[in-house]
Amino acid sequence: MAEQGKVVVITGASSGVGRACAQRFASRGWSVVLAARRAAELEEVAAVCRKHRGARALVVPTDVTDAQAVDHLARRAVTAFGRIDVWLNNASVAAFGSLDEIPPEVFRRVLDVDVMGYAHGARAALGVMREQGGGTLINVSSVVGAAVVPYNIPYVISKAAVRALSGSLRQELRLAGRPGIHVCTVLPATMDTPFFGNAANYSGRKVLPMAPVYTAERAARTVLRLTRRPRREAYVGPASRLLGIQAKLAPRLVERLLAHQMDRSHLSRKQPAEPTSGNVLRPLPEPAAVVGGWHGRRRTAVRRAGAAALAVGAVLVAGRRTRPGCGRK
Template identity: 90%
Template sequence: MEPVEPVAWNGGEEGAGLVAEQGKVVVITGASSGVGRACARRFASRGWSVVLAARRTAELEEVAAACRKHRGARALVVPTDVTDAEAVEHLARRAVTAFGRIDVWVNNASVAAFGSLDEIPPAVFRRVLDVDVMGYAHGARAALGVMREQGDGTLINVSSVVGAAVVPYNIPYVISKAAVRALSGSLRQELRLAGQHGVHVCTVLPSTMDTPFFRSAANYSGRKVLPMAPVYTAERAARTVLRLTRRPRRETYVGPAGRLLGIQSKLAPGLVERLLARQMDRSHLSRKEPAAPTSGNVLRPLPEAAAVSGGWHGRRRTAVRRLAVATLAVGAVLATGRRARCGCGRR
C-alpha cells in the first residue's frame, strides 16, 4: 500500500494541547456528511490523522482535502459499506497499515426510515437495522481487536436521544439507537471483566442535529420530515466527541434539551411518551407539506452533494424553540411532582 505523507501546514486552527494530539489516529464512519464530516474537520484541526469511511468516494475525497489543510493532519479515504463485515475489517487494516495504530474509532454511519410500522417496506426496515446496528457491531469488533492489542483506545458509538426517549413513526431508527446504547454497555462490561482498563467505550446521544439527515432519510409517511426543535449544529456534536477522547465517559448528551429529555424519560416515562408522540405528530412530520414515498439513502447513496449542515439551524429560531422546550419540561416536572404527592398513577 502507498504511504500516506503529511502535507505542509496551510493555516488551520491551533489551541492548547495541539502538539500533544498530533499524530493520533481516528477512524470515522459516515464521514462524508453531517456529524461525521464535522468530526473529521474537528479532529484534523487538532493535528490528528483521520481515516474517512462512507459509501461515496468523491465526497470523502472532499473531506480529506479539507482535513489535509490543517497542520500535522493526514487523511486516508477508505470507501466502506459498514454492513459488510469484511469491508469494515479491511478499513481497520488500512488504518493500521497507514498510521500504525487506531486511537479512536467513531461509529457514526446511520440511516433512517420514517413512517408507521405497516408503511415502511420490510427491505428498507431491515437495511436500517443492518446499517445502524450491525454496522456498529462490525465497527466495534474491528476497532476493539486493534485496541486490545495496543492496550488502549476509545470506541465512540453515536446513538441518539431517541435511544433514551422513544418517538413514533421512526421505529427502525429508534430500535437501532436503543440497541447502540445496549451494545456499548455490554462492551464496557466485557472489557472490564477482561482487565482491559485502557480501552474505553463511550456513547454519544445527540439531540436534533442540523445535518442533511432529514432530507436523506427514507420516508413513507406521506408527510415532509422536519427536524424536531431545538436544533443544534453538527459542530457541537463534533466538539463533544473530541472531548470524550480526552476524558472518556459512559454516556453524554449533545444539547441541553436532549439531556433534560433523558432525565424526564427516567422520572416520568409514560408522560414523556405521550408528550413526544404529540410533538412528533404535530411538528416532526409536516401537516402542510406532503412527501412522495422514497427510500432516501437507505438502499443506496443519493447523488446529491454532501455537506455538514442541513440548513435547519438558526440562532433566533433555536432560542425560541429552546424556550418552548424548557416550558414543556417545567410542565412535565410539575405534573410528575403532583402525581408523586397524591399517589396518582401508581400500579
C-alpha cells in the same frame, strides 16, 4: 497526552456529524481515517482536513454492513498510521412512516446499517485496541434511544440497540481486565444536518426536524471531549439531557407528549411527500454537507425556548414523583 498525531476512524464521515467531527479532529492535528459509501465526498472532506497543520487524512470507501469491508478499514488505518486511538461509529440511516408503511427491505437495511454496522465497527476497533493496549470506541446513538418516538421505528430500535451494545461491551471489557479501553455513547438531540432530507420516507408527509435543533459542530465538540475524558454516555444539547431525565421519571407522560409532538411538528401537516427510499438502499447523488439548513436565527430562538420549557417540565415531573401517592407510572 498531546493530541497531535493521534488517529481516529470515522464512519459516516462524508456528511453531517461525521463530517463535522472529521474537521474538528483534523483542526487538532489528528490523523483522520474517513469511511462512508461515497468516495468523491470523502475526498472533499479529506482535502479540508489536510489543510490543518499536522493533520493527515486517509479515505477508505466502506459499506459498514459488510463485515469484511469494515475489517479492511481497520487494517488500512493501522497500516497507514500505526494505531487507532479512537473509533467513531457514526454511520446511520433512517426510514419514516408507520410500521406497515415501511417496506421490509428498507426496514432491514436500516437495522443492518445502524446496528450491524456498529457491531462490525466495534469488533474491528476493539481487536486493534486490545493489541495496542488501549483506545476509545465512541458509538453515536440518539436521544430517541432513551425516549422513543413513533413513525421512525427502525431508527428508534437501532439507537436503543446502540446503547445496549455499548453497555455490554463495557461489561465484557471490565471482566476481561481491559481498563485502558473505553466505550462511550453519544446521544444527540435533533441535529442540523442533511439527515432528514436524506432519510427514507413512506409517511406521505414531509419530514421536518423536531425542535430544538443543534449544530453538528456541537456534537463534534462533545465527541472530542470524550476522547480526553471518556464517560459512559454524553448527551448533546440540554434538551436531549432533559428529555432523557424525563423519560426515566415519567415514561408514560413522555410517550404521550412525544407522540403528539412527532405527529404535529416532525411530520408536516401541510407539505406532502412522495414515497422514497432516500439514502437507505443506495447513496443519493446530491452533494454532501455538514449542515441541513435547519438552524437559522429563528430556530435558535425556538431551541432556547424549547430547552427552557423542557427544564421547567423536568422540575415539575420530579416534584410530582416525590409527592406521596404519585409513584404510579
